[in-house]
Amino acid sequence: MADTQTEVLDIFTRTRALLRGHFVLRSGLHSGHFFQCAQVCQYMPEVERLAELLVAKLAAAGVTYTTVLAPAMGGLVIGQEVARRSKVRFIFAEKENDRLVLRRGFKIATGERVLVVEDVVTRGGRVLECLEIVQSRGGVVAGVAMLVDRSEGKTKFSVPSYPLLQLSFPTYPADQLPPELAALPAEKPGS
Numbered sequence: 001m002a003d004t005q006t007e008v009l010d011i012f013t014r015t016r017a018l019l020r021g022h023f024v025l026r027s028g029l030h031s032g033h034f035f036q037c038a039q040v041c042q043y044m045p046e047v048e049r050l051a052e053l054l055v056a057k058l059a060a061a062g063v064t065y066t067t068v069l070a071p072a073m074g075g076l077v078i079g080q081e082v083a084r085r086s087k088v089r090f091i092f093a094e095k096e097n098d099r100l101v102l103r104r105g106f107k108i109a110t111g112e113r114v115l116v117v118e119d120v121v122t123r124g125g126r127v128l129e130c131l132e133i134v135q136s137r138g139g140v141v142a143g144v145a146m147l148v149d150r151s152e153g154k155t156k157f158s159v160p161s162y163p164l165l166q167l168s169f170p171t172y173p174a175d176q177l178p179p180e181l182a183a184l185p186a187e188k189p190g191s
Contacts, residue, residue: 004053007145011050015040020132024039027123029171032181036189037119039172041077051081054145057162058086058115064140066107067091067116070132071100071126079117084126093130100129100139110138111125115145122150122171128155 012018017039023031039069040046070079072094077084083090108114116130127144134141137163144161152168155161172181 004057007016007051007188008053009167012045012148012165015043019189021068022186023043024124024174024186024188025151025153025171027125027171029122029175030174030177030181030186031171034187034189035120035150037074037078037147038138041101041119042107048085051078051085051128053164054078054082054117054147054162055085057164058143058145060162061143061162063115063143063145063160063162065113067112067114067139068117069093069108069114069130070117071130072118074126075106075117082117082145093133093182100126100189101131102133108137108139112139113142114139115142117143118146120148120150121146121161121163124151124157131157145181148165 004032012035017036019034019036023034025031051054051156066077067089068083068094070076072092076092079092080090091106093102114134118127121127133142141159143159146161146163147165149163149166150169152166
């Protein structure tokens with residue numbers, strides 16, 4: 001597993017998807033590191049490799065699913081590639097009135113096995129919204145797959161999760177920044 005994490009970290013570093021500075025995360029917390037997955041997602045060979053590694057990890061764990069659901073925007077590219085490699089249906093949830101919803105005629109059938117795929121998880125807010133979407137429609141969540149778990153396994157869901165990379169970069173509330181981070185201008189690059 002260490003070899004996979006090393007390879008994934010190398011992909012993020014080479015594509016400049018792992019940034020250093022002072023960032024405000026979607027959660028509102030501040031960090032000296034930021035995963036900008038849009039950077040890695042512009043290079044299809046890297047996206048294909050990341051999805052290949054993720055699908056292999058899911059297969060080794062015996063995870064079965066007939067649909068992949070990803071939250072827009074971050075999970076779209078990797079979610080679609082995981083679905084393509086798995087030869088299953090792909091749908092996505094998008095924001096409406098600041099909540100993720102299914103639109104565009106997407107449906108989830110009772111008993112349908114759905115894999116939720118996300119790019120980066122810090123606290124897991126969008127994943128939790130996706131789990132609620134699946135469960136409220138009678139679907140069965142097969143698991144949560146992600147490229148990066150920033151919480152190093154501390155963020156837990158009601159179903160198993162499968163990250164390619166687990167890291168724990170410190171995060172801070174705005175009023176508790178260390179001096180070296182506070183000295184840098186804060187950026188909010190988006191996901």
